[in-house]
Amino acid sequence: xYLKCKMDSEKAWFGAAMGGFTRPSWAFLLLVFIxxxxxxxxxxxxxxxxxxxxxxxxxxxxSEEAPxxxxxxxxxxxxxxxMSIRDFGGxxxxxxxxxxxxxxxxxxxxxxxxxxxxxxxxxxxRWVTGSFNLTSNFTLFxxxxxxxxxxxxxxxxxxxxxxxxxxxxxxxxxxxxxxLIHGDAxxxxxxxxxxxxxxxxxxxxxxxxxxxxxxxxxxxxxxxxNSHNILISNLTFMNSPFWTIHPVYCSNVVIKxxxxxxxxxxxxxxxxxxxSSTNVCIEDCxxxxxxxxxxxxxGWDQYGIAMARPSSNIIVRRLSGTTPTCSGVGxxxxxxxxxxNVTMEDLHIWDSAAGVRIKTDKGRGGYVVNxxxxxxxxxxxxxxxxxSRGSNDHPDDGWDPKAVPKIKGIFISNVVSLNSTKAPLLxxxxxxxxxxxxxxxxxxxxxxxxxxxxxxxxSGFTDAVFPVSCPQMQSxxxxxxxxxxxxxxxxxxS
Numbered sequence: 001x002y003l004k005c006k007m008d009s010e011k012a013w014f015g016a017a018m019g020g021f022t023r024p025s026w027a028f029l030l031l032v033f034i035x036x037x038x039x040x041x042x043x044x045x046x047x048x049x050x051x052x053x054x055x056x057x058x059x060x061x062x063s064e065e066a067p068x069x070x071x072x073x074x075x076x077x078x079x080x081x082x083m084s085i086r087d088f089g090g091x092x093x094x095x096x097x098x099x100x101x102x103x104x105x106x107x108x109x110x111x112x113x114x115x116x117x118x119x120x121x122x123x124x125x126r127w128v129t130g131s132f133n134l135t136s137n138f139t140l141f142x143x144x145x146x147x148x149x150x151x152x153x154x155x156x157x158x159x160x161x162x163x164x165x166x167x168x169x170x171x172x173x174x175x176x177x178x179x180l181i182h183g184d185a186x187x188x189x190x191x192x193x194x195x196x197x198x199x200x201x202x203x204x205x206x207x208x209x210x211x212x213x214x215x216x217x218x219x220x221x222x223x224x225x226n227s228h229n230i231l232i233s234n235l236t237f238m239n240s241p242f243w244t245i246h247p248v249y250c251s252n253v254v255i256k257x258x259x260x261x262x263x264x265x266x267x268x269x270x271x272x273x274x275x276s277s278t279n280v281c282i283e284d285c286x287x288x289x290x291x292x293x294x295x296x297x298x299g300w301d302q303y304g305i306a307m308a309r310p311s312s313n314i315i316v317r318r319l320s321g322t323t324p325t326c327s328g329v330g331x332x333x334x335x336x337x338x339x340x341n342v343t344m345e346d347l348h349i350w351d352s353a354a355g356v357r358i359k360t361d362k363g364r365g366g367y368v369v370n371x372x373x374x375x376x377x378x379x380x381x382x383x384x385x386x387x388s389r390g391s392n393d394h395p396d397d398g399w400d401p402k403a404v405p406k407i408k409g410i411f412i413s414n415v416v417s418l419n420s421t422k423a424p425l426l427x428x429x430x431x432x433x434x435x436x437x438x439x440x441x442x443x444x445x446x447x448x449x450x451x452x453x454x455x456x457x458x459s460g461f462t463d464a465v466f467p468v469s470c471p472q473m474q475s476x477x478x479x480x481x482x483x484x485x486x487x488x489x490x491x492x493x494s
Contacts, residue, residue: 067317069281073231073254076188079139080116081109084123092125094149099130099156110135117188122146122196130156131219134183134191142196142235150180150200150221150241157219163248165276165299165307165337167395169217170242171209171268177219179246186227195259197236198222202266205241209267218242218268225249233257240269244289248275249309255282264324266290271321273297276309276337287321292357293349294319295330296339298366301399304336305365312340320348328352328381329373333359333391335405336366343372350379355417357386358410362429363394365403371410372485378417384444385412385424387434387458404432410460411485412439419446423467428457435459437473438482442466 084090088105090098109118117137124145130153134140142148151157159175162168169176180200183189200221208214221240224230230253237244238261245260247253255272262269271287274280275297287293298304298311316329328349331339349355355378358368378384387407407428423444428434437460447467455470461482462469 067283069254069256069283069315072252072279072281074188074229074252076137076139076190076229077116079112079119079137081112081118082121083109083118084121085127086123090127092123092127092146094126094128096128097130097151097153097156098127099132099151102129102132106132106135106138109138113137122148122193129180131158131178131180131182134181134186134189134224136186137188138186139190139192140181141190142193142198144194144196146193146196148180148196148198150202150239152201152204159216162217163225165304165309166334167300167303170300171217172214173396174216176217177241179220179223180241181222183224184226186224186230188229189224189227190231190233191222191235192231192233193235195234195236197238199238200240202239202241202262202269206266220244220246222246223248224253228252230254231256235259236261238262239266242268243270243273243291245272246275247277247280250274250277251279253277253280255280256284258285260285260287260289260321262289264288264290264322270295274311274314275299275334276304276307277311277314279313280311281315281317282319283315283317285319285321287319287323289321289323290325291323292326292330293321293323293328294344295327295332296342297332297334298337298339300334300395301336301363301365302403303395304334305403308337310338310340310366311335311342312338314339314342316342316344316347318346319344322349322351323353324351325353327354327357327386328378329355330357330359331368331371333361333364333393335360335368336364336403338366338368339371340367340369342370343374345372345374347373347376348378349376349381352378352381353383354386355381355384355415356412357388358407359388359391360405360407360429361389361391361393362401363399363403364405365400367406367408369406369409373410373412374414376415376417378415378420380419381417382421383425384415384417384420385426385439385442387426387428389427389429404429406432407434408436409485410434410437411482413441415439415442415444417444417446420444421447423447423451423453424455424469426453426455426458426470426473430457433457433459436481437461438485439463439465439469439473440482
């Protein structure tokens with residue numbers, strides 16, 4: 001790219017310069033200044049204007065130089081068959097039930113899975129439906145103004161078997177309600193649109209929870225299980241009965257450009273919970289919820305230990321949001337199958353109970369290793385960094401109190417928290433201390449002068465943190481190992 005300008009003043013100045021000095025015009029000086037600025041910017045960023053990464057023929061809005069999830073998702077060819085829910089008799093009036101219509105449509109489109117796949121479009125309207133199952137080589141596309149509404153009839157949310165890594169429903173013994181949109185053993189699925197909305201109408205479910213009349217564990221808004229190569233993008237999810245997006249036992253899942261909304265007092269409405277899954281990338285999402293914005297999980301106590309299905313290679317980046325009762329990003333507390341190789345970066349969290357939280361307990365077993373959290377901005381977060389224990393939350397009497405988790409290699413760097421309430425709370429487990437906790441460039445402002453770190457059964461090293469960390473976090477034994485890792489992390493200039 002180059003700039004080519006023709007200006008009379010420029011010609012006059014250069015002509016005069018050949019024969020004698022003439023004072024340059026202000027217009028030319030302005031031009032020279034702009035060229036210098038652009039040149040400097042080009043040297044620093046390697047390009048003046050971003051080039052767009054394209055998936056499926058459309059602009060994504062992410063420049064080529066910004067890290068992107070797209071490498072995890074294998075692009076699918078254009079679907080051979082594209083139909084509308086109206087083709088199957090759907091009525092988008094906000095009243096008529098379309099449960100059987102969605103189920104019939106997807107059963108029909110399943111037949112095209114081996115000949116190029118299919119796409120079901122949901123046009124503008126309010127489409128009431130109960131639970132329906134997706135199929136492989138399939139795209140669910142919500143057009144602009146399309147709203148899928150969760151049915152208010154409990155019979156439209158059937159009871160299914162509990163997840164084997166949980167052994168029972170998460171809230172109640174026995175089975176659990178299926179999610180509104182569900183998929184099992186799928187491949188090459190895209191759930192996307194023109195910022196359409198999937199609304200679980202969860203108030204009915206929250207009231208059952210609040211009134212203690214819930215008989216089975218609530219369903220998620222979207223659960224994808226035992227599946228591979230999944231893309232969820234460009235949609236708004238709201239008012240989930242329980243956890244909002246739950247990929248479990250999956251691989252190569254990309255969740256991108258998604259908005260998740262729930263009332264801030266809605267119980268257990270986690271935003272995105274990757275669970276016993278590998279190669280998951282969550283980026284450019286905005287979340288307001290009544291629980292963790294993102295929580296990485298891997299099974300519950302003895303059931304998770306027995307299944308031994310870890311969560312690994314997880315990326316969370318460019319996430320923003322608020323949750324007044326829980327954490328911005330969390331690990332656990334269900335982590336019995338193990339969690340490793342998690343990177344969380346470029347986060348903005350405000351008005352929340354905790355910023356970064358690792359939750360474990362006796363009985364969990366498992367491990368949490370190699371967790372990197374970098375570039376976080378927080379405002380009015382009560383406890384910016386918290387490791388907690390002792391939730392006393394177990395599936396049944398079969399849990400093993402001797403099964404303690406192993407926590408090692410937690411790297412936290414480049415954190416700024418404004419108007420914080422408490423210094424970090426780092427509480428490990430007696431007999432199973434958390435080791436290799438490394439922090440660098442952590443600044444927590446707004447604390448009372450008497451505020452101190454609280455540390456038990458942890459060890460590690462800190463560098464350039466304010467306020468000064470606890471003695472357990474000033475170990476010379478860990479210093480070189482920590483600094484070697486943290487030295488590879490760059491501060492985001494933005």
